[in-house]
Amino acid sequence: MTRRILIVEDTPTIAMVQKHIALKSGYQVDIAQSLAETKKLVSSQNYFCAVVDYILPDAPKGEAIPYTVDADIPTIVMTGNIDKQTRETVERFPIIDYITKENKQAYQYLEKQLYRLPRNESVKVLVVDDSAPARRYITSLLARHKYQVYQAKDGIEALTILEQNPAISVIITDNEMPNMRGEELCSEIRRLYSNDEKAIIGISGSDAPYISTVFLKNGANDYLHKPFNSDEFYCRLSQNVDMLEQIATIKRQANTDYLTNLPNRRYFFEESVKSLKCIEKAQQSAAMAMLDIDHFKSINDTYGHDAGDEVLKGLSICFSKYFEKHLVARLGGEEFAVYFNSVHKQDALDRLEGFRKFIELNSPEFSKDKIKFTLSIGFAFAPIYQIDELLKQADLFLYEAKETGRNKIVS
Numbered sequence: 001m002t003r004r005i006l007i008v009e010d011t012p013t014i015a016m017v018q019k020h021i022a023l024k025s026g027y028q029v030d031i032a033q034s035l036a037e038t039k040k041l042v043s044s045q046n047y048f049c050a051v052v053d054y055i056l057p058d059a060p061k062g063e064a065i066p067y068t069v070d071a072d073i074p075t076i077v078m079t080g081n082i083d084k085q086t087r088e089t090v091e092r093f094p095i096i097d098y099i100t101k102e103n104k105q106a107y108q109y110l111e112k113q114l115y116r117l118p119r120n121e122s123v124k125v126l127v128v129d130d131s132a133p134a135r136r137y138i139t140s141l142l143a144r145h146k147y148q149v150y151q152a153k154d155g156i157e158a159l160t161i162l163e164q165n166p167a168i169s170v171i172i173t174d175n176e177m178p179n180m181r182g183e184e185l186c187s188e189i190r191r192l193y194s195n196d197e198k199a200i201i202g203i204s205g206s207d208a209p210y211i212s213t214v215f216l217k218n219g220a221n222d223y224l225h226k227p228f229n230s231d232e233f234y235c236r237l238s239q240n241v242d243m244l245e246q247i248a249t250i251k252r253q254a255n256t257d258y259l260t261n262l263p264n265r266r267y268f269f270e271e272s273v274k275s276l277k278c279i280e281k282a283q284q285s286a287a288m289a290m291l292d293i294d295h296f297k298s299i300n301d302t303y304g305h306d307a308g309d310e311v312l313k314g315l316s317i318c319f320s321k322y323f324e325k326h327l328v329a330r331l332g333g334e335e336f337a338v339y340f341n342s343v344h345k346q347d348a349l350d351r352l353e354g355f356r357k358f359i360e361l362n363s364p365e366f367s368k369d370k371i372k373f374t375l376s377i378g379f380a381f382a383p384i385y386q387i388d389e390l391l392k393q394a395d396l397f398l399y400e401a402k403e404t405g406r407n408k409i410v411s
Helices: 011-025 036-045 063-070 082-092 104-120 130-144 153-165 181-190 211-218 230-255 266-280 296-303 305-322 346-368 387-403
Strands: 005-006 026-030 049-053 077-078 097-100 123-126 148-152 169-176 197-206 220-225 288-295 327-332 336-341 376-380
Touching: 005 011, 005 036, 005 063, 011 026, 011 104, 011 346, 036 063, 036 104, 036 230, 049 063, 049 104, 063 077, 077 082, 077 104, 077 288, 082 181, 082 305, 097 104, 104 230, 123 130, 123 153, 130 230, 148 153, 153 169, 153 181, 169 230, 181 197, 181 211, 220 230, 230 266, 230 288, 266 288, 266 296, 266 327, 266 387, 288 296, 288 305, 288 346, 288 387, 296 305, 305 327, 305 336, 305 346, 305 387, 376 387
Parallel strands: 005 026, 005 049, 049 077, 077 097, 123 148, 123 169, 169 197, 197 220
Antiparallel strands: 288 336, 288 376, 327 336
């Protein structure tokens, strides 16, 4: 979905820089050079956010700021200077942020903010505080930046909400609460979830100098003393969300095949081993398929390796869609594996056969050279709970499929 941004700026060169940043960040851009133009555009468009200059020809004292804010448009204010009077004026309004136009760093910061706002829509934050006004205040700060917010009045309720909503990635918790103190909640969250999964920000109104240390030692990632400045709150929150995102990116890169974007061999082994332990406890049979492109070397020799890569990429897209409920991986070269989650043998065989036929009919669409290819498949279904042994069995059936004519399933 393309989001529309309103840039309110009367200096054309600055407006063009802001427009470039917004376009780079994926927005559709409208520019207004005055408050009058702003009113006209706001009346005819829905804006995801706005970047508003503090001083305009017809709004010299920041009058454009309350206009976009009152129109429920998340607003970033940019100003040439941020003296005490300007700061006090800006901070009266529930804006996203204010940025000075002093240097290049200001525009890099603007780019970060424009990137973060759409991302924040998918970030879930849990606010834990026994004070309803405190919860409402923090929730309002989070909603301003488009975070999804959950609330809990104490640690016990917080743990229940976390169990019901595992996608929550950030917990902001007060310390002085009944039933379970914030530091105790931190400790329990860290028993259940790693630092890679969830970030915890502790808050407290206590003046005791050791509170921050207690929070950090019990697993918190950060700490804020109440009453806190909204700027500091947003900066610390963004840093923690950025950290989680960077860790997720590193994990994804480590677990993903660079060419096909399917899980790689390492991830496949880790996840299937976990599943096999559960299957063994339930005394069920495991299901594994090995799939290989027939005569793939001939494709590379005839059409070149770029064409071979096209074939692999096209096939991988089909894998992702056809086996979306199961674990698929590229094990190497033209060899793929499917580990089936909770499936009857015949259901797995029917899906594999349907996939084989689909590829035989549609494979020419995967490459500009219209290369037709087929698959050979080996399928193992047995009470085998060691991944190496299960793969070995499927590979033996795959070898048999290759030796007995290809383009078939052997099980």
